[in-house]
Amino acid sequence: EAQVTQNPRYLITVTGKKLTVTCSQNMNHEYMSWYRQDPGLGLRQIYYSMNVEVTDKGDVPEGYKVSRKEKRNFPLILESPSPNQTSLYFCASSRTSTGGSYEQYFGPGTRLTVT
Amino acid sequence: AQSVTQPDIHITVSEGASLELRCNYSYGATPYLFWYVQSPGQGLQLLLKYFSGDTLVQGIKGFEAEFKRSQSSFNLRKPSVHWSDAAEYFCAVAPYNTDKLIFGTGTRLQVFP
Numbered sequence: 364e365a366q367v368t369q370n371p372r373y374l375i376t377v378t379g380k381k382l383t384v385t386c387s388q389n390m391n392h393e394y395m396s397w398y399r400q401d402p403g404l405g406l407r408q409i410y411y412s413m414n415v416e417v418t419d420k421g422d423v424p425e426g427y428k429v430s431r432k433e434k435r436n437f438p439l440i441l442e443s444p445s446p447n448q449t450s451l452y453f454c455a456s457s458r459t460s461t462g463g464s465y466e467q468y469f470g471p472g473t474r475l476t477v478t
Numbered sequence: 479a480q481s482v483t484q485p486d487i488h489i490t491v492s493e494g495a496s497l498e499l500r501c502n503y504s505y506g507a508t509p510y511l512f513w514y515v516q517s518p519g520q521g522l523q524l525l526l527k528y529f530s531g532d533t534l535v536q537g538i539k540g541f542e543a544e545f546k547r548s549q550s551s552f553n554l555r556k557p558s559v560h561w562s563d564a565a566e567y568f569c570a571v572a573p574y575n576t577d578k579l580i581f582g583t584g585t586r587l588q589v590f591p
């Protein structure tokens with residue numbers, strides 16, 4: 364089954380404790396992206412990757428890191444989480460095209476609470 | 479800058495009633511347009527998309543959307559809503575020549591029996 368998986372699904376942590384949210388896709392997609400969803404703000408892009416070893420900032424990258432060492436995986440790293448990073452996080456993947464025409468497939472989400 | 483506006487934060491309809499969710503975008507050219515649905519506790523699922531051609535597009539679950547260039551709109555419609563349609567709906571645009579998706583703030587749909 365084609366899917367994007369994220370782990371963990373739920374996480375409660377404390378300020379400053381480094382954490383990683385994993386994302387994996389089995390569709391051989393080149394493009395992967397991380398979003399955060401906050402009430403009244405919709406989804407905002409954090410980082411994206413066009414392919415292995417190619418990553419770039421989205422609209423709200425502060426406080427986050429990513430890496431793309433393998434095509435299927437795109438982990439999101441919070442080196443020193445703060446309460447304002449409490450949010451619902453989604454990973455997505457798609458094929459790329461210069462026209463941006465490919466559907467993005469979303470993972471089930473990770474609900475992060477930072478106290 | 480490109481943007482997407484969903485003016486209705488929350489809509490309530492009775493089961494069996496028709497539905498229209500509004501979406502307006504701001505972009506210099508015709509972007510690629512999408513509607514996604516997010517059921518409670520779930521990720522986002524694509525309902526339909528518009529790239530070019532026929533301005534009325536059909537999607538899954540009986541939804542359709544109409545692209546109106548003159549109004550910069552891409553409204554989502556369904557002739558008869560089912561209780562299972564209760565969810566949050568997001569309009570999104572992908573500017574031409576990018577893979578970036580810009581989302582609206584979402585419309586939460588509540589369906590009464």
